Amino acid sequence: MIKKMRKRLLAEWYNLMIKADSYKNTANISKIEKLVSLTFAILRKAFLFYEIWWVEKRSYDLENTHENVSKNHMIERRPQVEGQNIDTKSPSTSTRKEIPCLEFAPSALNRLKEIHDILFTYFGLILGRLDMIEHNPSNCEILESIVHQIILLLRELLYISQACSSIIHQKYKSQYENNLDYNLDPLLSLVSELVSSVKIFVTQTINERFDESHNLLMKDDLYYYTDEGEHMILIISQMTRLISNAVSGCNNYLKLIGDFELSDERKYPNFSLIRITPEKFIKRCSINLIKRIGEEDKLRTFLQENKAKLTGSSSYSKNLARFSTIRSGGQLNALSSGGTQMLLEYLPEKKSFFRDSQFESFAPDSQSDSEADQINDITKMKDEILVDKNEHLVGISFRALVFTVTNEMKKTDDNLLNTFLLNYKSFGSSELLMELLISRFDTNSQSVKYTLGENNGTFSSLASRIRSRRRLVCKIFQLWMESFWDYENDYKLISALINFFNEEVSEHLPIEAKSLIETAARLSNYTPKSIKTSANFYIQLVPRSVNIVKKTNSIISVASSNSSSISASTVSTSVDEQFIERYELTKLPHSSHSTISLPVPILSLGSSSLLTKRNVSDLERIVLNYRDMVGFPNGAITTKSFVSNYNLQQLITKWMNLVTSSKNQIPPRNFIQNDLNISELNPLEVAKQLSLIESAIFLKITPPELLNCKYSSKNPDLSKFPHVNCSITLTNLLSNYVLESILMPGMPMKKRVLRVKSWLRIALSSLYFRNFNALASIMTTLQSYVISRLSSIWSNLSNEDVELYEYLSKIIHPNNNFKVYRKKIEKLVADSSSSSGLLSSKSILPVVPFFNLFLQDLTFIDEGNPNFRNPDSFRPNKLINIDKYFKIMNTIAMVQFFQVGYDLDSKLNSSKKRDSFFSLTGTMEVDSKCIKPVAELQEYILFEFWRVNTLYLKDPDRGYTLSLELLPRS
Incomplete structure (x- = not known):
């Protein structure tokens, strides 16, 4: 590939020289512009060639480095991986020459999809499971293997993009601009940064001292990555968006030119044989982590001592434990409660932890699992929904609310959805929201038992109905992360969310999973350190207006006083x-x-x-x-x-x-x-x-x-x-x-x-x-x-x-709760309605409302209404006083309605002219x-x-x- 690109580059350079010679001494501006354009195009290709050559060299260097590191630290690693099952061995020990290749050249479309899937799987593992590698030299080998494969995958992506560009150029000449390089160039520079970061990370981890005599601790704190680990997460999070853009660009080209078989002049690595699945990654890292902790009896003793803390944890459920980080806090010997449950499944025993009578008290029982599944029971959920005589919603439990906004049998009420995501922390928590959404996603299709014999409505089958519901759940996750995220308090959930998307959602909805991972990767940039120094931590990734377009026929008078000789209208x-x-x-x-x-x-x-x-x-x-x-x-x-x-x-x-x-x-x-x-x-x-x-x-x-x-x-x-x-x-x-x-x-x-x-x-x-x-x-x-x-x-x-x-x-x-002012505001709202009576989501005029009155309204609503309709009840699923939160949402929607800036006179000359005013005409x-x-x-x-x-x-x-x-x- 390098030779081929070098030949093509030299040929194009030669053609440029011929063209330049023919244009010598010309004064024709169009010819000069053409020469400049061609020069820049060849310079871009020259830089791209250099980047490809450099990535190949880096790839080769990485393999050599990996072999040297493995040899230098074999003494330390060998006792830890001894007796390991064959399915957990890493393919990273093989050199580049030993990588298995496909027998036949694949099609561009299938290869592109495979590259996209595997890259996001690996990105998800690094972003969500890096804590399993940190402070554990045994697991550095699998990290090196993943990074090596990422480089191979990017090389394949680069080859496909060049093949698409070449066909486009041959077919359409300069009719289509080649934008692929703009995404690939920064991507290739990040590869170098990633390789350097991994080298430093591995060296620091291997040289780290771990005192096994220290007692284990159980915490449910936010896990603090090492500086180099945090740097690696930052690099990967930047790469996710660039990969998505590059793949999207290739797909757009393939729609234009059609699918084609890649050249049989080169070999193509068979990633299906060397791929590291999340299951293999977790199993191997967990086993090595248990060995790193020390004797298995140490873990058992630790469990007995922390029984109350484990069972009382918010993450004490299979739904959350499977996806939580293993480590917790900033100490090497601190484990999370959810991570501890996960590690227990990999204790070196023939009998599963959950079948061991000694540890039955630690495992989430079947009753708690069935309670988690109850959110899919339509009959139970209807019992937790209260409506008035006009069928307006007045009370609903948290889980029934999650059920309602993910009910595939009814159209989603955007007003209810916005109200819920805006206010859910007033009557619940992010952990509970995540757990209920995971239950609603229903990976194992447990909800089938609640829907047997029911009418599937407009869906062709029960399977398509469940698939639609899962898409709704993904939509809620996406909306939550993009527009209703709490940067300060929810950062601890990002790893668990990425793990869920990568390990479960990707099995059922791979396209949605990649989109969710990309969004979560962007959120991972906002670390607790960066949030403390930022004044804009309330700015969402995708700012979204919560006000809904409504129908109105009201025309409200704005007269403030009958006695005043001045008209109250400020519009005429x-x-x-x-x-x-x-x-x-x-x-x-x-x-x-x-x-x-x-x-x-x-x-x-x-x-x-x-x-x-x-x-x-x-x-x-x-x-x-x-x-x-x-x-x-x-x-x-x-x-x-x-x-x-x-x-x-x-x-x-x-x-x-x-x-x-x-x-x-x-x-x-x-x-x-x-x-x-x-x-x-x-x-x-x-x-x-x-x-x-x-x-x-x-x-x-x-x-x-x-x-x-x-x-x-x-x-x-x-x-x-x-x-x-x-x-x-x-x-x-x-x-x-x-x-x-x-x-x-x-x-x-x-x-x-x-x-x-x-x-x-x-x-x-x-x-x-x-x-x-x-x-x-x-x-x-x-x-x-x-x-x-x-x-x-x-x-x-x-x-x-x-x-x-x-x-x-x-x-x-x-007087009368600022009646005159409110009438004027209502008039401004009414004036923003169209001739059909539809209210715009934004005011047609810039307005700076009386802001303190909004704060006063929110205070009265908050203090004058209870969070629950039955606040003194001891029932586990209290009915939320949803009307209170509709009022809060409407107040905030009014704030957003008037958030329209003044036109800063951008059309006029920005330079200041003292005579500009006096030169205006009376027209x-x-x-x-x-x-x-x-x-x-x-x-x-x-x-x-x-x-x-x-x-x-x-x-x-x-x-x-x-x-x-x-x-x-x-």
């Missing part, structure tokens, strides 16, 4: 123009340094800057001072442009870290009191940038974060819920800033009144862009006793401003969905919030103290 463009003009929201602030003081016409408000040149200059100066003060990188700044060092998400993260760290730090000595306040800028522009900041935070909030968060404001630690914490923090800091801007010492009363007016206009502008969170924060602050008691401020407000205050206050007033429409970011103003707002917050950290009652200074108690 004409009304928007009315209050924008009435309160001069587009008017640029007057400055002695600026010649612009005329009202700006209503055009495209979101994508137009409403800052003067002086504003921009001041903002840049102040932000640079802040950066110097806190140690942020300054970047470059000139009189023409301002450089933002971070995008908005990065800026928010840095700002949040700054706010958090300032709690335990003294403010810098050069702390500045700015000559510019947020309230002095154009209210519409402030609201726009504040909306972008709050929207960016709101978009990051995930369902698991909402569910796991403690909603009480008294909860001191929200660090585990970073985005919820960030939203609450920003709301609180905005409130403090409003207080400080009005109450700060040494300011004349006239200026305080002007600032109240400015905040009312910022709140109104926030309403225009549907930022209810900023509206609520500003208005609740203005309504607070600290401000409302200052009669001298309110008496100086015009009737128009008082009317605006009353209107805005009513929108977020808590343009008002747009409240598009907002052009102003980076310097966003950064200034966040820095200002942080500055004022440091004052309130020193004195939480600062606002009230300043209020008393202005108006002492009478």
